[in-house]
Amino acid sequence: MAPSPENTAPSPENTAPSPENTPDDDREDATGFRVSLGVFDGPFDLLLNLLGTHELDITEVSLSKVTGEFIAYLRELQAGDDLEEASEFLVVAATLLDMKVAGLLPQGEFVDAESVALLQARDLLFARLLQYRAFKEVSAWFARCLVREDRRHSRAVRLDEKYRSAAPELVWTLSADDFAAMALLAFAPKEIPTVGLDHLHAPLVSIREQAAVVVTLLRAAGSLTFRELVSGVAQRGVVVARFLSVLELYRHAAISFEQIEPLGDLTLTWTAERWSEENLAALGADYDR
């Protein structure tokens, strides 16, 4: 899977991990390395592996060798068409490249803001790598425990009929329509697939999910003020999403609204004559990322 240390590539310049670049290469890892493309679950994974291959300490500054291989790997990865995955590798590659460039420049002449920033970027990369390595190592413990417990059998049998009747009478308050609304909530798409930008801007309230709530509430009540629609909601994001979904529903002519005076209460009325849940599924598509 991963190249073993003795198969270490001699120099970064000719170790692009594609065999066609090294036709006369007698190291069997040329193919081995290529086969392993894609098994790296992330840039840190690859970086750790490369560092391990070269037996470099991850606090070692001289990373130029690893940088070359990393970038060569990235070149291969682009064939995979997975933009998101590629961009994750790209961020780390850019940092590595920065560090390599900095290593080539004359040292210690200026301490300007730029080099300080670079230093911080490097430290951050190392720190993240260290952190990642710690979690990676401990994940082996998780795997061991999970496998061990997986084989164990605990007593978990059905409750005897005679004890079932001992349970208190069920209090049931839902009508068939309430129940359908419940189903609607349960089936409403929970997660819109997102590009992993969460670490930049923390997410995410689903407009579609909130629209399902708005639709359910409005259809049940016929008419509500927006204030009522968001009563009890503590999260600003949810309020915003409900408002956006109101706008979207208005666009679909599913509701009408009325505001008697500026900044006064907004009264929403359900007006859709033929509302299909398909509308809901498509709602807010503009906001999908």
Add this chain to the structure above:
Amino acid sequence: MTDEPPMSVARKLEAILLIVDEPQSLVALATAVGEPVPAVRQAVEGLVADYDGLTGGPRRGFELREVGGGWRLYVREDYDDLVGEFVNTQAPSRLSQAALETLAVIAYKQPVSRGQVAAVRAVNVDSVVRTLLARGLVTEVGSDPETGAILYGTTDALLVNLGINSLDELPAISPLLDDVDAVGGDGLDERGVR
């Protein structure tokens, strides 16, 4: 008794009896522990006496009983009231939101496996399904021919609670369901959840 070999027939039977849901015939038990039926019969009789406190140990809170041609562990009858009270305090009289949503998913998608329900709700539903089973609102209706996963459906008790006569009277929400099937496909790893 303490001198017995570590993996005696009786001990192996104890292991099997601990996890079985249904009464097991002597033949089934013999197959399970890989011992001849007469030896199993003897060991079962030994265990009955053992749990009844006739072999020097205490009279256990459970007993080994033959019901409907099979053997199974039961709570000893003396403790029925205790257990009944425990079950009573454990079971809430109202269903939780999670239970209601799970019930709704089962109602609209039946027959459906726990794995499929979990995929729709994006949470593990094992304990909730157990609650619904215990409440008689859902029941096992078969198993998936390919995966062997148990499939669940709703019962007449749900219809009664909802005040409708048949599942056809459930309000339609079908357009969303098509979506769900698409999502359910990748929501989980292929094998689903046991």
Add this chain to the structure above:
Amino acid sequence: MTDEPPMSVARKLEAILLIVDEPQSLVALATAVGEPVPAVRQAVEGLVADYDGLTGGPRRGFELREVGGGWRLYVREDYDDLVGEFVNTQAPSRLSQAALETLAVIAYKQPVSRGQVAAVRAVNVDSVVRTLLARGLVTEVGSDPETGAILYGTTDALLVNLGINSLDELPAISPLLDDVDAVGGDGLDERGVR
């Protein structure tokens, strides 16, 4: 031992333990049998020794184990292969390396958002978190008051699956991470790691 009163704490516990399908804390058990916690603790310890064959009886095919913060009857490990063959359960699919790493990050850094987990692993973890949710190993524990991001934590089911009693039993990894917390002052992990 045969002289004990018929409804001793230990016997009542046996009855309750036979019908529960989740680990029961000492407090829950004490409530169930209507006895003070110290007496229950002592009785539980007595039962463990009893089933382990340390009190004159045989070493049973089952054992009483503390897992996930509670007590529950288990098949004794020696008999797991026998039982495994009998029930022929398909083992749930193994978690991928990515899922294991994500699980580790959530376990040590909880409550944590997907974004924060993604930052540690330098990859998008959305689908992996979904799998962990469906397995019931992690759960939503709230949301970030500022960003509204859903925060995740681990469940008791994870403890049971790991065979441990509390998060304190996770191996220590802080020595390696102290460094990081100092550097990570970019807002990545204010909360640090236990």
